[in-house]
Amino acid sequence: MGKSANVTPRNSVSADSEAQRQKMQMETVERTEDIQVDGDQSKFSAILNILRKLVGVADIIDMHLSLPSQLLDPIPNLEYWNYMESPEHFIAITESDDEIERMVAVLAWWFSKLLKHTGRVHKPFNSVLGERFFCHWDVPCSATSGSSDVSRREDTASSSITNVSVGTDETVDKLRVEYITEQVSHHPPVSAFTYRCSERGIEAVGIDHIKAKFTGLSATVAPGSESKGIFVTLKQRGNETYKCTHPTGSIVGWLRGTLKVQMIENSYIVCAKSGLAAVVEFKEERWFSKDKGNVSGKVFRYNESIFGDKIASWRLKDIPKTCEVVATFGGSWDQQVTVQRIKGPERLLIDMAALRIADKSVKPLEEQGDLESRRVWEPVASKMRQGKFAEASRTKRAIEENQRTLAAGRKERGEAFVPALFKPDYSASGRPELLDNAPINM
Numbered sequence: 001m002g003k004s005a006n007v008t009p010r011n012s013v014s015a016d017s018e019a020q021r022q023k024m025q026m027e028t029v030e031r032t033e034d035i036q037v038d039g040d041q042s043k044f045s046a047i048l049n050i051l052r053k054l055v056g057v058a059d060i061i062d063m064h065l066s067l068p069s070q071l072l073d074p075i076p077n078l079e080y081w082n083y084m085e086s087p088e089h090f091i092a093i094t095e096s097d098d099e100i101e102r103m104v105a106v107l108a109w110w111f112s113k114l115l116k117h118t119g120r121v122h123k124p125f126n127s128v129l130g131e132r133f134f135c136h137w138d139v140p141c142s143a144t145s146g147s148s149d150v151s152r153r154e155d156t157a158s159s160s161i162t163n164v165s166v167g168t169d170e171t172v173d174k175l176r177v178e179y180i181t182e183q184v185s186h187h188p189p190v191s192a193f194t195y196r197c198s199e200r201g202i203e204a205v206g207i208d209h210i211k212a213k214f215t216g217l218s219a220t221v222a223p224g225s226e227s228k229g230i231f232v233t234l235k236q237r238g239n240e241t242y243k244c245t246h247p248t249g250s251i252v253g254w255l256r257g258t259l260k261v262q263m264i265e266n267s268y269i270v271c272a273k274s275g276l277a278a279v280v281e282f283k284e285e286r287w288f289s290k291d292k293g294n295v296s297g298k299v300f301r302y303n304e305s306i307f308g309d310k311i312a313s314w315r316l317k318d319i320p321k322t323c324e325v326v327a328t329f330g331g332s333w334d335q336q337v338t339v340q341r342i343k344g345p346e347r348l349l350i351d352m353a354a355l356r357i358a359d360k361s362v363k364p365l366e367e368q369g370d371l372e373s374r375r376v377w378e379p380v381a382s383k384m385r386q387g388k389f390a391e392a393s394r395t396k397r398a399i400e401e402n403q404r405t406l407a408a409g410r411k412e413r414g415e416a417f418v419p420a421l422f423k424p425d426y427s428a429s430g431r432p433e434l435l436d437n438a439p440i441n442m
Contacts, residue, residue: 047071047123048254059211061189061224069392073122074381076373078133078181078191080124081208083230085357086112087137087177089350094200094234099274100326103299104339104349106232106242106269107278107329111337111350114247117261118334118352121251125377125396127183127191128403129417133373134181134442135360138174175199179360180440181208182421184432186407190226192422192432201235207430219251220264228430240273245312247282263295263333268311272304276326281316282333295337296330369441371420 073080084090089109096102116122181193188209196203209224223229229245248265263282270277280297298316300323302308307323319325329349331337339349368375376399383392410417418424420439426432434440 058213059224060214060219061210061212067123068389069380069384069396070389071123072384073124074377074384075122075124076131076133076377077124077127078131078183078373079135080116080122081191082135082179082181082193083113083204084137084177084179084195084360085115086355087358088139090177090195090202090204091139091175091197091200093232094202094236099271099276100299100341102234102237102240103242103269103271103274103276103278104327104329106244106271107280107297107299107339108350109232110244110267110269110280111333111352112355114263114333115352115355115357117249117263121259121261125380126189127373128371128376128399129183129186129407130371130420131373131376132180132182132369132371132421134179134440135362136176136178136442137358137360138176139358141173141175178442180421180434180438180442182419184419184422184424184426185226185417186403188224188226190224192419192426194432194434202232203235204230204232205431205433206230207426207432217252217254219254220248221251222246222248226427226430231431238273240271242269242271244269247280250284266315268314270302270308270311272308275301275304277302277311277323279311279314279316279319293331295333297328298325299327299329300325363441367441369439372441 086109089105089112093102093105093109096105175197176199177195177197179193179195181191183189183191191208192206193208194203194205206229207226209226210221211224212219212221214220223246227246229243232242232244234240245267247263247267250262250264251259252262253259262285264284265282267280267282268277269280276299278297278299280295283294283296285294296316298319300319302311302323307320325342327339327341327344329337329339331349333352335353336351337349338346340346362374365375365378370376374381380392380396380399383389383395421434422432422438423435
């Protein structure tokens, strides 16, 4: 009894010390608001100096750092973290009557959503609690994953902000893909999302929650505990559902001063209804390596009752021989990936180098609600675009301080935050459901 009594105080002191250490680190970072940034190299150096103070922190994201506006990109987080860089790939999932081809189409869309990571690294605005974002894409019915209507890759942040069509009329020759998302938690930072195309009976839902860690040589960004993956459901095919997990990204190039994102570790896609699964294995790139391929994978049949809960830990070498391999794929995730069905010809799965970010349609600011992303952050973004970073930082701090005031008020009243768009019981399954009366401003 005496021995166990000594354990609690030691753990308590340790926890208090860790909390105090993180508080001091946050205060050190937040004192950099007046930092002078002149050009990309100075911006890089400023970010590196901040991150060096955070080496060893288990999850930088959970610290809710308030970075100076000079170190951010003028785009809201909910708008930036969308998975429809190429909505035509999403729609194409529904097309084939061949279950293997549908899995291959899911893979093509899964790779297409990595397009934002092929350019320079971006840091968007952190979302405020209850923030929401709505947009849609109008995709020609003739568009397929093999469409030749592609152009060169564009910068993600600028395309998201400037290449926007507003008020596009619906026509019979176009399919509409809608994106609905809301920040449903601030501690930890979690957002719920839904994509849907009613004409094709396809939807994708999930929870976005990431964690990040800086080692001194690389920054690793991985799915957080609330993120269970993206769940793609084909309603017109008996609710055939694909669970697609997210890859882990490693931001490298700190010593050279040129940052890039590498995908590392494994991801997987499973469809219990068809009994098909895919394991995607990324190979960590070395700057001195001559091997240009950085991703490989297999599509195989599996028994859900036997292997359903095991695939998450599999590498390619772990796939049992009892699981029939029906296709293989590989290449460079940021360039070209090819696929080959067993006894079939090799063909292009996706050409990332040729893909461009699709234009989205968003309502003008004057028609948006107070909590819609662009309405929340435009006062900051506009100052940033004008180069008035001191004013932008003051405006940003005012938004953040208002959120602290609202949170304190809820705590004092004993009120919990209630999402406006999604049912609150999303955590266990990772599959959020829209409320029947959700105020969607599309």
